[in-house]
Amino acid sequence: MRYVPLDTPKPNSKIGLGTWQFGSREWGYGPDYEQRAAQIVRRALELGVTLFDTAEIYGFGRSERILGAALGDDRAKVVVASKIFPVLPLAPVVQQRAVASAARLGVAGIDLYQVHQPNPVVADTTTMRGMRTLQDVGLVGEVGVSNYGLRRWRFAEAALGRRVLSNQVRYSMVDRGPEKDLIPYAEQAGRIVIAYSPLGQGFLSGRYDARNPPAGAVRRANPYFLPENLERGTELIATLREVADAHDATPSQIALAYLLRHPNVVAIPGASAVEQVERNAAAAEIDLADDEYAALVTAAHAFRPVTGLAAVPKLIRARTRK
Numbered sequence: 001m002r003y004v005p006l007d008t009p010k011p012n013s014k015i016g017l018g019t020w021q022f023g024s025r026e027w028g029y030g031p032d033y034e035q036r037a038a039q040i041v042r043r044a045l046e047l048g049v050t051l052f053d054t055a056e057i058y059g060f061g062r063s064e065r066i067l068g069a070a071l072g073d074d075r076a077k078v079v080v081a082s083k084i085f086p087v088l089p090l091a092p093v094v095q096q097r098a099v100a101s102a103a104r105l106g107v108a109g110i111d112l113y114q115v116h117q118p119n120p121v122v123a124d125t126t127t128m129r130g131m132r133t134l135q136d137v138g139l140v141g142e143v144g145v146s147n148y149g150l151r152r153w154r155f156a157e158a159a160l161g162r163r164v165l166s167n168q169v170r171y172s173m174v175d176r177g178p179e180k181d182l183i184p185y186a187e188q189a190g191r192i193v194i195a196y197s198p199l200g201q202g203f204l205s206g207r208y209d210a211r212n213p214p215a216g217a218v219r220r221a222n223p224y225f226l227p228e229n230l231e232r233g234t235e236l237i238a239t240l241r242e243v244a245d246a247h248d249a250t251p252s253q254i255a256l257a258y259l260l261r262h263p264n265v266v267a268i269p270g271a272s273a274v275e276q277v278e279r280n281a282a283a284a285e286i287d288l289a290d291d292e293y294a295a296l297v298t299a300a301h302a303f304r305p306v307t308g309l310a311a312v313p314k315l316i317r318a319r320t321r322k
C-alpha cells in the first residue's frame with residue numbers, strides 16, 4: 001500500500017474503502033452482503049487500507065454500524081471518515097449529529113468528519129462553527145467537505161479558521177472535472193482530494209455491456225449504464241484492457257492507477273466482494289508509464305457519453321423496459 005505524503009495524525013492510504021454499499025438496498029447486493037461487508041473490511045485492514053469512508057445517510061446509519069462493528073478494536077488505528085447530510089446544518093445540529101455518528105461507529109472520535117454536500121441556503125460560517133467546537137472537544141479530528149467547488153472549499157476553510165483537509169468529489173476517468181482546479185489546489189496547499197465513484201460505479205471494470213447492464217437502483221439511475229453509453233465506452237474499455245494486460249492487471253486496477261498518479265488524490269472504491277478489495281488495494285502499487293498514461297487520457301477524452309437532460313428520457317425508457 002502507498003500513503004498520501006502529508007502530515008496527518010494517521011496515514012491516509014491511497015486506496016481507501018467506500019461503504020455506501022453497506023446496508024444500502026439500492027445497490028441490490030441482497031441479504032448475504034452484510035456478512036461479506038465485514039469480510040471486506042477485515043481484508044482491507046490486512047492489506048494496509050487505512051481510510052474507511054461512510055456517511056450517516058448510507059443505509060440510514062446501517063453503514064456506520066456495520067463498518068464500526070467490522071473494524072472492532074482496529075478503529076483506533078485507522079482513519080474513520082463519516083459525513084453529515086446537511087439538511088439544516090446549524091452549529092448545534094452538526095454537533096448532535098456527530099455524536100450520533102460516533103455512537104453508531106463505536107468511536108470516541110471521528111477522524112475525518114465531512115459535510116456531504118454544500119447546503120444552498122445555510123452558509124458554511126454556521127456549519128463550520130459547529131465543526132470547530134467538535135474539533136475543540138476532540139470529537140472530530142480533521143474536517144472535510146464533499147461535492148464542493150474550489151471557491152466554497154476555500155470559503156469553508158476561512159470559516160473554520162483551520163484547514164479543511166479534504167474534498168470528496170466524483171473523480172474517475174469518465175469524470176475528470178477535479179483535474180481543473182481541485183487537484184492543483186490540493187497539491188499546492190497540502191490538502192486531499194478523495195475520489196468517489198473512482199470506477200464510475202463499475203463502468204470502468206469492463207464487466208458490463210449493452211446486453212449485460214448491472215442490476216440495482218443506483219446504477220439503473222446512472223446514465224453511464226444506458227446501453228448506448230456502454231456501447232460508446234467500448235474503445236475506452238479496450239484501451240484499459242490493453243494497458244492492464246501489460247501490467248498483468250485488470251481494467252479496474254488501471255482506472256484506479258490513473259487517478260493515483262496525483263500524489264494528493266486517494267480513491268475510495270466500494271466493493272461487492274473480497275477479491276475486489278484485494279485487487280483495488282493492489283492497484284496502489286501500479287506505476288503507469290508516461291505513454292500508457294497518455295493513451296488513457298486520449299481514450300478518456302474520446303469517450304462522449306449521453307448525460308444530463310438528454311439522458312433522462314432514455315433512463316426512463318430503460319427502466320420501464322425491465
Ligand SMILES: NC(=O)c1ccc[n+]([C@@H]2O[C@H](COP(=O)([O-])OP(=O)(O)OC[C@H]3O[C@@H](n4cnc5c(N)ncnc54)[C@H](OP(=O)(O)O)[C@@H]3O)[C@@H](O)[C@H]2O)c1
Nearest residue numbers: 018019020196197198199200201202205252269270272276
Ligand atoms: N460524497 C458523495 O457524494 C459520494 C457519492 C457516491 C459515492 N461516495 C463514496 O464513494 C464510494 C465509492 O463510490 P461508488 O460506490 O459510487 O462507485 P465505485 O467505487 O466507482 O464502484 C463500486 C462498484 O464497482 C464494482 N467494483 C469494485 N471493485 C471492483 C473491481 N476490482 N473489479 C470489478 N468491479 C469492481 C463493484 O460493483 P459490482 O461488482 O456489482 O459491479 C462496486 O460496488 C462509496 O462507497 C461511497 O463511500 C460518496
